[in-house]
Amino acid sequence: EVKVVESGGALVQAGGSLTLSCTTSGLTFGDSAIGWFRQAPGKEREGVSCINNRDNSTVYRGSTKDRFTISSDNAKDTVLLQIDNVEPEDSAVYYCAADRFFFCSFEYFDRYNFRSWGQGTQVTVSS
DSSP states (O other), X not given: OOEEEEEOXXXXXXXXXXXXXXXXXXXXXXXXXXXXXXXXXXXXXXXXXXXXXXXXXXXXXXXXXXXXXXXXXXXXXXEEEEXXXXXXXXXXXXXXXXXXXXXXXXXXXXXXXXXXXXXXXXXXXXX
């Protein structure tokens, strides 16, 4: 059974930084794709960034590339999402998702391609 657990969500002030962590088990981490998504109240769940652990290639959606950094720690089966200069619009529940077969690309980075999901971690940004 694949398990995905997020952590690191917090209340932060605008302009600050935050690092979210996603730890997986039950899959071959080095062959997996890991994606970060977020969902704000009343909005659709949207993709933020993903990483392919086979080659460390990354994808960023929209304007997140400028302030978001995704990285993998293969020794810990963990993916980090660093958010710099947080904005109130970043407030959302952040979800991590994993898939052992999917290779993430800009064209196909969406929630339907990931089979295993965590419960989410809340990020709230105060202005």
